[in-house]
Each structure stands twice: as C-alpha cells, then as structure tokens.
Amino acid sequence: MSMATDRRSTILDSIAAAARLAKRDPADVQLIAVTKTHPASEIEPLIAAGQRDFGESRVQEAQDKWPALRAAHADLRLHCIGRLQSNKAADAVALFDTIHSLDRVSLLDALVAAATASGRVPSVYVQVNIGDEPQKGGVPLDNLPAFLDRVRASPLPLIGLMAIPPLGPQPGPYFALLAKLAKRHDVTGLSMGMSSDYPTAIMLGATAVRVGTAFFD
Numbered sequence: 349m350s351m352a353t354d355r356r357s358t359i360l361d362s363i364a365a366a367a368r369l370a371k372r373d374p375a376d377v378q379l380i381a382v383t384k385t386h387p388a389s390e391i392e393p394l395i396a397a398g399q400r401d402f403g404e405s406r407v408q409e410a411q412d413k414w415p416a417l418r419a420a421h422a423d424l425r426l427h428c429i430g431r432l433q434s435n436k437a438a439d440a441v442a443l444f445d446t447i448h449s450l451d452r453v454s455l456l457d458a459l460v461a462a463a464t465a466s467g468r469v470p471s472v473y474v475q476v477n478i479g480d481e482p483q484k485g486g487v488p489l490d491n492l493p494a495f496l497d498r499v500r501a502s503p504l505p506l507i508g509l510m511a512i513p514p515l516g517p518q519p520g521p522y523f524a525l526l527a528k529l530a531k532r533h534d535v536t537g538l539s540m541g542m543s544s545d546y547p548t549a550i551m552l553g554a555t556a557v558r559v560g561t562a563f564f565d
C-alpha cells in the first residue's frame with residue numbers, strides 16, 4: 349500500500365464518523381481526491397484502492413496527466429475545482445465531468461458554447477464568494493439568485509453550491525451559510541470542506557469534500 353492509499357482509509361473513516369454524528373449516510377458524501385501537483389505515479393495507487401473522484405485546479409496540468417489515466421480507467425470522474433478562464437472552457441469541457449468553479453456569466457456562456465460544440469455536457473456547482481473576499485472567485489452573495497436563474501436556464505445540470513471559506517479557525521459559520529443558501533435556492537449539492545475542515549463541513553451538510561493534503565503530505 350502507498351501512503352496515499354493508507355491515508356484514504358483514514359479519511360473514509362473520518363467521513364463516516366462525521367456523517368454518523370450528523371445522522372447522515374456516509375454514502376451521501378463524495379470524497380474528491382485533489383491531486384494537483386501530484387504525478388500519475390502517485391495517483392495510480394489511489395485508483396487501484398478504489399478512489400474514483402479526482403480534483404484538479406489547473407486545466408493545463410490536468411491535460412498533461414489525465415487523458416492517459418482516463419484511457420486506462422473508464423469509470424473515473426474528474427472535477428475542476430480551480431479558477432477557470434473562459435478561454436480554457438473548451439479544454440475544460442473536453443476533460444472534466446464536473447466544474448465546481450462556475451461563478452460568472454462569461455464563463456457560463458463559454459461552457460455552454462463548448463458543450464454545444466462538443467456534445468460533452470459537464471455538470472456544475474456555482475461557486476459562492478461566501479466570505480465576501482475581493483481576491484477570491486465566486487459569485488457575490490447579492491448576485492446569487494439571478495446567476496442561479498441563468499444557470500438553470502442553461503443546458504448544464506446544476507448540482508449545487510461550492511465555496512472556499514476565508515482562511516481562519518472558524519469555517520463552520522461559512523459552511524452553515526452555504527447550506528442555508530442551498531436550501532433557500534432549492535439545490536441539494538454542497539461542495540465544501542478541505543483537509544483541515546472536512547469533518548466540520550460534513551456535519552453541516554457537505555455532499556462533496558475536496559481533500560488534497562490529507563492524502564499526500
């Protein structure tokens with residue numbers, strides 16, 4: 349076993365424990381292994397151990413690593429979790445099954461155009477700028493209702509909301525706010541929680557956690 353597969357067991361145990369505390373079914377929490385900066389040789393043992401959902405931040409890096417891995421394993425699901433430029437939309441649609449970082453109309457339009465041209469239709473999370481941080485991606489809270497309407501009117505299946513809380517010791521209130529927004533807007537998916545805080549995110553309703561460091565470092 350590699351270190352990462354060992355770690356995977358520990359992470360799955362923590363996910364199950366957090367779900368049990370929240371009276372939730374652990375199967376309702378998708379574990380996305382974030383493999384940015386890690387080569388295929390470190391990813392292969394995870395696939396062999398049964399991991400199927402993987403996240404990457406950068407289109408170029410994902411293009412270098414994933415076509416060969418996908419060719420060898422047809423049932424993998426690849427998630428784009430990083431900021432996405434509109435001019436990379438076609439490449440992203442060709443590669444990713446799910447986009448977690450949809451946060452503006454220009455990107456929505458570019459993804460729809462790429463999906464129409466290619467016939468590959470990614471599902472999407474709308475990223476919310478939950479901490480109102482100017483340097484971060486995400487739809488401003490005030491614009492969320494109108495933006496969700498636009499996404500719903502598009503051919504891209506909307507899974508739910510995604511957020512990255514401000515750095516700090518207290519992500520809980522931000523996770524709770526994202527869950528409240530999802531409920532208010534009638535979406536069920538909640539992509540929230542990373543290595544340092546995924547148990548908290550699960551207790552507050554996360555349906556997808558994006559975990560990198562806890563696998564590898």
Ligand SMILES: *Cc1c(COP(=O)(O)O)cnc(C)c1O
Binds near residue numbers: 382384405430512559
């Ligand atoms: C890198 C990254 C993660 C994983 O973070 P870790 O702290 O390494 O678990 C999750 N989400 C996003 C958007 C990231 O860029």
